[in-house]
Amino acid sequence: MNTQTETRPAATTPYDRLGGKATIEAIADRFYDLMDSDPAFAELRAMHAADLAPMRASLAGFLTGWSGGPRDWFEANPGRCMMSIHRPLPIDADTARQWIVAMRRAIDEIVTD
């Protein structure tokens, strides 16, 4: 009998460890709030539509499934590829860096433990 298997704690996903839906939504909201308010992200903001509400929902949905939570975004967007979505966009090294810096800041502010 494999007692090690029986005593091992239930596997958790990054989604669960982060705090689930509330945390993922807070990260996506903070990310777009920063993009919308900090001039350091002006070029990145200019690439996005005036109304960021659809992006907030889409990014949170994608990150939820990607991190191991409910896969509603992937089921609603069968075959939708993140690389293909971005391929036609005029992303350069500077706007890519702005995305990473904004996301890093959002995560640092929201995920405190």
Ligand code: HEM
């Ligand atoms: C390399 C830096 C990136 C830049 C400059 C960038 C920029 C953009 C832009 C301009 C849009 C379209 C916005 C609009 O139509 O208003 C978009 C859509 C999106 N991006 Fe990015 N992005 C980047 C990286 C990422 C990464 C790493 C992820 C995932 C972790 C991501 C997730 C998304 C999602 C989920 C959408 C919405 C797709 C949809 O629902 O159609 N992006 N991005």
